[in-house]
Amino acid sequence: MIMIVIHVKAKPKASKEYVKELSPNFYEVAVKEPPEDGKANERILELLSKHLKVPKSRIKLLRGTSSRIKVFCISQL
Secondary structure (H helix, E strand, O other): OEEEEEEEEEEOOOOOOEEEEEEOOEEEEEOOOOOOOOHHHHHHHHHHHHHHOOOHHHEEEEEOOOOOEEEEEEEEO
């Protein structure tokens, strides 16, 4: 199994949702949800899953639960 680590700059409470690749393994993700009760993190996970075409179950938040810079691990077969 291959593990890929990516860094994400989160932009909660944005007017428009998007995923932008800033450099290899570094993304900017804007979501409409506020950064409370894990709502923004969950939506970031959903958008990354769709953008990277990887099931949500294969993406895990490693660090940055309450930070704007987050580290995700993606497992691929």
